[in-house]
Each structure stands twice: as structure tokens, then as C-alpha cells.
Amino acid sequence: MKRALPLLVAIVALAAWWAVAARMPPVLLPTPLEVAESAWTQRDRVGEATWTTFLASLAGLGTASVFAIGGAALFQRSRWIERALYPYALLLQTVPIIAIAPLLVVWLGYGTPVAITTSAIVCFFPILTATNQGLRAADPAQVELFRLYGASRFQELRLLRWPSALPFLFTGYRAAVGLSVIGAIVGEFVGSNGSPASLGNLVIRSAGSADTPLTFAAIIASTGLALILFGTVRLVEARTIGRWQGGSE
Amino acid sequence: MGVRFESTSFHWPDGTPLAEELNLEVQTGAITALVGPSGCGKSTLLRLAAGLLEPTGGQVTRSADPCAFVFQAPTLLPWRSLRENVALPVELGASGDVDAALADVELAEHASKLPSQLSGGQQMRASLARALVTSPGLVLMDEPFAALDAITRRRVRDTFLDKLGGRTVLLVTHDVDEAVVLADRVVVLGGPPVGIRLDLHIELPRPRRVHDAGLGDLVRQLEGAL
Amino acid sequence: MFWLLACTGGEVETTPEWTGPIPIRLALNWFPEAEFGGFYEGVLGGHYERAGFEVEIIPGGPGAPTLQLLRTDQVEAAITAADDLLLKRDKRLMVTAAWPAFQLAPNGVMVHAGGAGSFEDLEGTIAIEPGSPMETYLAQRYGWDDKGVNRVPYSGSIGPFLADEAFAQQAFITSEPCIAEAKGAEVRFLRAADAGWNPYGSILAVTQPPPPWTEDFVKATHTAWEAYIADPSRANARISELNPDMTPALLECITKKQEPFLVGTDGLGAMTEVRWRQMHDTLEGMGLLGNGYPLEDAWLKF
Numbered sequence: 001m002k003r004a005l006p007l008l009v010a011i012v013a014l015a016a017w018w019a020v021a022a023r024m025p026p027v028l029l030p031t032p033l034e035v036a037e038s039a040w041t042q043r044d045r046v047g048e049a050t051w052t053t054f055l056a057s058l059a060g061l062g063t064a065s066v067f068a069i070g071g072a073a074l075f076q077r078s079r080w081i082e083r084a085l086y087p088y089a090l091l092l093q094t095v096p097i098i099a100i101a102p103l104l105v106v107w108l109g110y111g112t113p114v115a116i117t118t119s120a121i122v123c124f125f126p127i128l129t130a131t132n133q134g135l136r137a138a139d140p141a142q143v144e145l146f147r148l149y150g151a152s153r154f155q156e157l158r159l160l161r162w163p164s165a166l167p168f169l170f171t172g173y174r175a176a177v178g179l180s181v182i183g184a185i186v187g188e189f190v191g192s193n194g195s196p197a198s199l200g201n202l203v204i205r206s207a208g209s210a211d212t213p214l215t216f217a218a219i220i221a222s223t224g225l226a227l228i229l230f231g232t233v234r235l236v237e238a239r240t241i242g243r244w245q246g247g248s249e
Numbered sequence: 250m251g252v253r254f255e256s257t258s259f260h261w262p263d264g265t266p267l268a269e270e271l272n273l274e275v276q277t278g279a280i281t282a283l284v285g286p287s288g289c290g291k292s293t294l295l296r297l298a299a300g301l302l303e304p305t306g307g308q309v310t311r312s313a314d315p316c317a318f319v320f321q322a323p324t325l326l327p328w329r330s331l332r333e334n335v336a337l338p339v340e341l342g343a344s345g346d347v348d349a350a351l352a353d354v355e356l357a358e359h360a361s362k363l364p365s366q367l368s369g370g371q372q373m374r375a376s377l378a379r380a381l382v383t384s385p386g387l388v389l390m391d392e393p394f395a396a397l398d399a400i401t402r403r404r405v406r407d408t409f410l411d412k413l414g415g416r417t418v419l420l421v422t423h424d425v426d427e428a429v430v431l432a433d434r435v436v437v438l439g440g441p442p443v444g445i446r447l448d449l450h451i452e453l454p455r456p457r458r459v460h461d462a463g464l465g466d467l468v469r470q471l472e473g474a475l
Numbered sequence: 476m477f478w479l480l481a482c483t484g485g486e487v488e489t490t491p492e493w494t495g496p497i498p499i500r501l502a503l504n505w506f507p508e509a510e511f512g513g514f515y516e517g518v519l520g521g522h523y524e525r526a527g528f529e530v531e532i533i534p535g536g537p538g539a540p541t542l543q544l545l546r547t548d549q550v551e552a553a554i555t556a557a558d559d560l561l562l563k564r565d566k567r568l569m570v571t572a573a574w575p576a577f578q579l580a581p582n583g584v585m586v587h588a589g590g591a592g593s594f595e596d597l598e599g600t601i602a603i604e605p606g607s608p609m610e611t612y613l614a615q616r617y618g619w620d621d622k623g624v625n626r627v628p629y630s631g632s633i634g635p636f637l638a639d640e641a642f643a644q645q646a647f648i649t650s651e652p653c654i655a656e657a658k659g660a661e662v663r664f665l666r667a668a669d670a671g672w673n674p675y676g677s678i679l680a681v682t683q684p685p686p687p688w689t690e691d692f693v694k695a696t697h698t699a700w701e702a703y704i705a706d707p708s709r710a711n712a713r714i715s716e717l718n719p720d721m722t723p724a725l726l727e728c729i730t731k732k733q734e735p736f737l738v739g740t741d742g743l744g745a746m747t748e749v750r751w752r753q754m755h756d757t758l759e760g761m762g763l764l765g766n767g768y769p770l771e772d773a774w775l776k777f
Contacts, residue, residue: 027634027658045719106543110533141324145302148318149341159340163328194506194718195535204537205506207632209720210654215632244327244363 003196014227030213038213045197046214050221052192053199056112056184057225060119061176066125072131074159077153082132093125097183101190114191115184115198122183123176130172134165167245170237181222199225251312251417258306259297261455267293269442270307277312277386280418282428285438286475291421293328294443295389298419312417314386317379321392323372325364326378330344335379345382353412354378370401374408381412390411390420394407394427400455406431410455425471429464430457437474447474484704496529497688500550501577501679502541505568505718507534509729510649510677511554513576513700515710520702526695528688534717537631545682551679552692556580557674557754558608564773565764571683572774574693575746576700577676578670578739579672582609585646588661594670598622602636602644609645612672633658641762648736653728665726673753676736683772690777697744704734704743 014032021031030038039046071089075082097118104114138161146156188200199222206214252292254273260266267290275281275298296302297309299318317338325334334349334428354374362446364372373393380388393409394402410431422428428435437447449471453463503511514532517523523530533550535541541553542563553570555563560572584594584601591597594769601619603610603626614620626701629645633655638644646652648664649726655662667673679696681689703710711726737743751774758764 025637027637042719102538102540102543106540106547109549111555139324141320141322142326144296144317145324145337146297146341147301148316149338149343151341155341159337160326163326166328183466190536190538193536193539195534201536204631205718205720207630207634208506208650208654210633210637210658210724211720212632212634217641241328244365 003041010121027210027212030216034213035216038211039217039220039241042163042214042217045202046221049197049199049202049218050225052112052196053115053181053184053188053222054116054225056188056198057119057180057229059112060184061104061180061229063116063120064127064176064180067120068127069131072127072135073157075132076135076157076246086162088199089125092121095121097122097186098189101187104187105191108191110191112192112194112198115187115200118187118191119180120185122186123179126172126176126179127169130168130176131165134168134172135161138164155220166241170233173233174230177233178226181226181229250282251277251279253310253421254294254297254307255310256307257297257304257309259293259302260305262399264334266433266442268297268304268440271443271445273445275419276303276308276434277417279385279433280413280420280431281434281436283419283436283438284425284428284471284475285440285443287423289438289440290443291438292391294438295391295419295421299389312386313436315383316387316389317381317383317385319380319390319393320387320396323364323369323376325372325375327364330361330363331356331367331375334364334375335382337379338383343363343383345384347382348448350378350382352441353381354408368401369397370405373397373405377405377409377412385416387417387419390418392422395422395424407456425468425475426459429467429471430459435467435471437471439475447471496513496524496527499523499528499530499552499692500533501530501552502533502539502550502554503535504539504541504542504554504556505535505537506720507532507714508649508721509707509711509714509726509733510576510581510647512707512710512714512730513696513703514533514554515713516707517696517699519709519713520699522695522699522702523692526691528692528695532766542680543567545680550556551686552679555680556676557678557751558594558668558758559674560678560680561755561773562608562763564768566767567766569683570680571685571772572675572678572746573681573689574679574696574744574775575675575677576679576744577733577736578743578745579666579676579736580673581733581736582667582672582674583646583648584613584643584665584667585651585655586643586663586665587636587640588663589640590643591665592662592663594665597643597665598642599641600623600625600627602627602642604629604645608758608761608763609672611666613667613670616670623732625773636660645756647728649733653725653732656728657725671757673750674751685775689775693744693775693777700737700743704737714772746776 018031021029026034101114101118104117108114108117142160146160185200189204192198192201194201199218202218203215206218217236252275254271256270256272257268258270259268283294285291286331293302297304298311299316300311332347335350339345339347351360354377356371356374356378359367359371392407397405420432433451435449435451436445439446449467451467457464501514518530518532542555544550545553546568560570574755584597597617601624605626605628610626633651636644636655637660646664652662652664704762707730711723711730714721714726715723741747751770757771
């Protein structure tokens with residue numbers, strides 16, 4: 001019964017949407033059927049766009065992970081480095097993507113590289129802070145244990161700090177995953193010229209030609225993407241750390 | 250010589266003194282209990298003995314034997330199986346027999362379980378197995394039974410006495426009854442700065458139960474000194 | 476191919492030994508639409524090929540940085556508007572206008588048929604890119620601040636326009652009016668040119684000093700656009716293919732509406748000192764130009 005609750009909510013929401021949309025011109029609020037029709041007739045375009053954005057988000061997430069996890073490990077090594085570089089990491093977080101996107105086009109050309117970059121910029125910071133926090137979260141008694149048996153710094157990092165950090169990492173990734181999709185799409189608003197098709201480009205184009213059902217289809221596709229990625233994180237999380245957090249902490 | 254504190258002083262980074270010129274010699278091969286009120290510094294003394302902290306004055310000497318530490322909490326790594334946990338000291342460079350250690354604490358058939366799948370008492374025994382895997386000459390224990398319920402505590406204590414015979418043990422506890430039941434020598438500490446209030450040798454035969462004759466007097470004597 | 480040409484640096488060399496076609500990458504400043512029809516005709520109708528060029532058209536989108544791409548050698552030719560060209564030159568981007576597709580600026584404001592009859596009558600809410608040169612100009616000229624005209628950002632969608640009879644929004648003759656009509660609205664297009672804002676549109680820009688092949692390229696472009704105006708069907712079919720939102724019916728409407736803007740009064744492809752000076756002075760009066768680069772170099776005379 002509990003499982004059915006989100007489904008019930010979805011059905012109610014869908015019905016409400018339909019009821020409201022039926023009274024309005026499709027250009028303002030299309031009905032679910034109109035959106036589905038639009039997505040079906042243009043399925044090639046929507047499909048290609050979803051795939052492109054999906055790959056860009058993944059690549060952005062991957063790129064951000066490399067820099068963020070590497071950066072956190074570096075910070076763990078030296079407080080000086082952390083103090084020196086942390087403000088710049090924060091700066092990256094505050095950069096308005098939509099403003100730098102045209103610059104990225106000049107440097108990288110149109111297409112996926114821009115989307116990957118904006119996606120990476122947007123999810124970098126959450127992963128960095130999560131990993132940073134996680135690496136520092138090792139149980140002090142366990143740290144003492146390692147020290148007692150003469151573990152090297154690297155052994156401590158590999159065998160203690162990294163596994164201790166995983167719960168924090170997963171929390172960070174749950175947030176980062178949705179951001180990676182948004183980041184890619186925002187980058188695509190400016191950085192994608194339609195070949196290959198991308199969700200950001202689709203949103204802009206359909207808005208410009210007042211094809212609102214298509215806009216909605218693109219939005220739903222992007223939400224679906226984010227949900228799939230989120231679900232994957234949850235699945236991996238359950239498989240890895242879920243088992244060891246069973247009884248006592 | 251198990252552990253010797255010679256004119257040992259220790260100050261926290263902010264200057265608070267924990268120990269000033271403390272002298273204490275822990276005999277080899279015997280179980281010594283350190284008893285005292287919370288906050289008097291007995292856990293810190295244990296860490297000085299382990300080499301996890303450096304004294305700010307004087308010295309702490311230890312025999313060259315491998316040394317093991319048993320914490321109040323089992324301190325098992327939750328992502329490792331029991332066997333992998335007990336094997337940790339070996340993995341970090343010491344030599345030891347993991348299977349023998351597991352058998353000693355009667356946990357061999359649970360070897361592939363995760364800590365979350367074990368009871369509190371089992372986790373504590375696993376912690377003990379890990380401490381014993383390197384056949385240490387010196388075992389330092391920081392209130393190891395405090396988190397267990399009374400029944401489990403007695404079971405684990407019996408295992409403990411069984412397996413620790415012959416090693417030098419320094420046991421910190423706030424429970425006077427426990428000290429009297431387990432130890433050959435009880436040192437009552439006060440402070441900070443930590444100082445010796447009373448130093449008793451106990452020669453009663455084991456196993457001991459709290460309500461045995463003679464033990465009651467000892468307990469009263471010790472409690473008086475606290 | 477992008478990076479390869481960027482690495483060889485600078486302009487395309489045409490040494491005596493080179494007998495093959497000159498590769499030209501042309502960056503559009505919007506999605507493929509009818510306002511670039513002649514360029515597509517140039518490729519499809521063989522005009523460029525016959526003149527010795529191999530042209531690759533690179534579509535753009537919102538905020539397309541075409542002049543920056545030009546200046547960093549990622550493209551050989553870029554599309555821009557006259558005001559943008561002058562503003563970029565003022566920022567030390569040395570580019571120059573080779574040929575304009577639109578004599579009359581395709582910009583303007585779209586209202587419903589029952590709405591304002593002219594710019595003077597405009598009131599209420601207007602969706603227009605805030606801070607853009609055209610917005611600043613119109614606001615100053617018609618005293619929008621005093622009149623309390625409410626400028627809101629233009630989202631790119633005509634949804635709000637269709638829902639509100641009193642709504643006005645910025646528009647390009649090459650786009651919104653036909654789309655709105657297709658959705659059943661009756662619209663009036665107020666031409667920015669009539670308000671005194673008349674930059675040349677869809678200008679073909681090259682680097683300054685211009686590469687040696689520029690004149691030949693301009694000639695081919697001119698011929699291509701003439702062919703497009705005579706018969707837009709081939710290029711429009713291609714545009715529909717590239718941009719499914721531009722249906723053939725829509726393109727037919729747009730091509731018809733945009734023709735008078737292409738030809739204007741001076742004729743297709745003309746550029747006069749008077750028009751450039753006018754644009755330059757307008758921008759200067761708005762305080763947007765400050766570096767005093769010589770206006771004569773802003774456009775090419777053949």
C-alpha cells in the first residue's frame with residue numbers, strides 16, 4: 001500500500017493538470033494528451049535530444065567527480081592547500097552559467113563540450129563539500145586504531161577515510177545528479193545549435209515557435225533523466241553501504 | 250617491564266596539566282586496573298602508554314612486544330566482515346593468526362558476517378580477537394565492558410580472563426566491582442592532575458564473584474579512596 | 476576540421492599552387508530560418524561552388540557569439556547586425572561588414588490588430604530584451620519611463636502575447652508575426668526602422684583587414700540571394716529539414732513578409748555612408764561608443 005502512494009499522487013496530479021489545461025489554449029498549458037502526442041510525433045528529435053543531454057550530464061558528473069574527489073583528497077592532505085584553494089572552489093559555484101556560456105562557445109565551439117563544462121561546473125561544489133566532509137568524518141577511535149598499528153597516511157586514506165566518506169559521498173551525489181542535468185541544459189540553451197539535438201536547444205526552439213506541448217515534452221524528458229540518475233545513485237547506495245548500516249552504527 | 254611511567258608529565262595544548270611527574274610501573278604478566286572518577290585522566294594515561302600521545306615531560310617506556318588496544322566501543326569497521334576486521338593489524342604490517350584469534354573468542358562460524366549483523370557482545374569479542382591476533386605482550390583496555398548489559402558483560406569478561414592469561418594488561422575502568430573481580434592490582438587515581446590515591450594488590454584466587462568473602466572489604470576500601 | 480583550421484592559424488592562404496575550393500565556415504547568429512535563406516541557396520544552388528568556395532553553414536542560437544568566433548579564427552565569415560558590429564568594433568574586435576541581406580532592419584514590436592497603431596501609442600506592458608540597444612533607444616525616444624511603460628524580459632515564447640490582447644512584444648519580421656498568425660492571432664508589426672532604429676540586418680562580416688577572397692564571396696552571396704528572392708523553395712525546404720519548427724507553410728508566410736525588408740529603397744545589398752553614419756551617431760548619442768574607431772573601416776566598398 002505504501003508503495004502505491006506516490007503513484008496515487010501522480011494520478012491525482014495528472015487529473016488536475018488535465019482539468020486545468022482543458023480550459024486553456026494549448027500554447028499556455030497543453031493537456032497531458034497533447035504533450036504525449038507531440039512527444040510521439042517528434043520522438044526522433046526528442047529521443048536524440050534526451051540522449052545527447054543524458055551523455056552530457058554523465059560526462060559533466062564524471063568530470064566534476066574527478067576534480068572534486070581529487071581536490072578533497074588534496075585538501076585532506078594539507079590544510080594549507082585547502083585554505084588557499086577553497087575560496088576558488090566557492091567562486092566556481094557562484095558563477096552564473098548562462099552568462100559564461102557564450103564565452104564557452106567561443107573557446108569550445110558549439111555542442112556537447114559546452115554542456116559538459118556547464119554541467120561539471122554546477123555539480124562540482126556539492127561533490128567537493130560532501131567528499132571533504134566525508135574524509136574528515138572517520139571515527140576518531142578508528143583513526144587511533146590505525147595509528148596504533150602503524151598505518152601509513154595512504155593506508156589510512158584508502159582503508160579508513162575513503163570507506164567512511166562513502167555515506168557522505170552518496171548524499172552529495174543525490175544532489176549533484178539533478179544539478180548535472182540542469183547544468184547541461186542551461187549550457188545547451190546557448191551552446192547547442194541543434195546538431196546534435198539537445199534538450200536545452202529543444203526547449204528554446206519550441207518556445208520560439210510557440211510549440212508549448214513540445215516544450216513540456218522536453219521538460220518531462222529532462223525530469224525523467226534526473227530521476228533515472230537519482231534512482232541509480234540510490235540503488236548503488238543500497239547495494240554498497242546499505243548492508244553495512246544494518247543494525248548498530 | 251610492561252609499561253613504566255617515569256616522572257611523566259602531560260599538558261594539553263591549552264596548558265591544562267593532566268599529569269605532573271607521575272611515577273607508575275605496571276608489572277609484566279599481571280592485570281592492573283586503573284580506577285578513578287570520570288575526567289581524572291585515566292583514559293589519557295592509557296593513550297600515553299600506547300604511544301598515541303607523547304608526554305610533555307619525563308618518559309613512558311614500554312617493552313618492545315606488540316601492543317594492543319581495546320576501546321570502549323567495539324570500533325569495528327562496518328564495511329568489513331568479521332574476519333577482515335580481525336585481520337586488520339596483520340594487513341597493516343604485523344604478523345598474526347587470524348583463524349586462531351577467531352576460534353579463541355568462539356566467533357569462527359560468524360567470520361563472514363558484517364558487524365551490523367552481530368550482537369553487542371559478539372562485537373566486543375571480535376574487538377578482543379583483533380586485539381589478540383598479533384599475540385601482544387601488552388594489552389591496553391579502555392572501559393571495554395561499560396557498554397554491555399550485565400549478563401553479556403559477565404560472559405565476555407570470562408572469555409577475556411581465559412584468553413588474556415600471561416600478558417601484561419592495563420585496564421581502565423570506573424567500576425570498582427569489576428576491578429576487584431578481574432585484576433591482580435588495583436590503582437586508584439585522583440585528579441586532574443592525575444595522582445595515585447591507593448595501590449592495592451589482590452591475591453584472591455580466580456574466578457571471583459563480587460559477593461565472595463573478602464571482596465566486599467576490598468571494594469569498600471577502594472571506594473573510600475575515590 | 477574546426478580545430479585543424481584553427482591550428483593552422485590566421486586567414487586561409489590562397490597560394491598560386493592552391494587550386495581547390497576555398498573552405499569557408501559561416502556562422503549564423505540564430506537558428507536556421509528564412510532570414511538566412513540566401514546563404515542556404517548559395518550552397519544548394521551551387522553559387523558558392525561556382526565561385527570557388529566550399530561553404531559550411533554553422534547554425535547558432537540565442538547569444539550566438541559569431542563575431543568572437545570570427546575573430547578567433549573558428550569561422551571565416553559571421554552573420555551579425557549593424558549595431559552589434561559597431562559595438563563589437565568599439566570593443567576592439569576588428570571586424571568589418573562585407574554585405575547586408577536586410578536593407579530595412581527586420582526588428583520591431585508586434586501588437587494585436589486592435590492595439591497601438593504606432594510607437595507613440597505604445598503603452599502598458601512590452602516584452603523586450605531589457606538593456607538591449609534597441610530597447611534603450613525606444614525607451615529614450617518615446618519616454619517609456621515617464622509613460623510608465625512596463626518592460627518585461629522576453630522569454631522567446633509568444634504564449635503570453637497570444638493570451639493577452641493588450642500585450643506587445645519585440646519581434647523579428649522573420650519570425651513572430653507569422654507564428655502568431657498561424658496560431659490564429661491578427662497582428663500588426665511596428666517597424667523599428669520607422670522609429671529611427673534601422674541597422675542593416677543579417678550582415679555578412681569578415682575580419683579586418685578583409686581576406687583576399689572577400690569580393691568574390693560577396694558577389695556569389697549577392698547572386699545567391701537574388702536567386703532566393705526569385706525562388707525560395709529549395710532553400711526553404713532545406714531550412715525546414717534543419718529546423719522542424721519552421722514548417723513549409725510558416726516559411727512561405729515569412730518569405731513573403733521579409734521580401735520588402737531585403738530590398739528596401741536602395742536595393743539589395745547596398746550600403747551607404749548615410750545609413751552607417753546614422754547608426755553610428757545614434758549609438759554614440761546613447762553613450763555606447765567611446766573608442767572612436769574610424770567608421771570608414773566598418774564596412775567594405777567594392
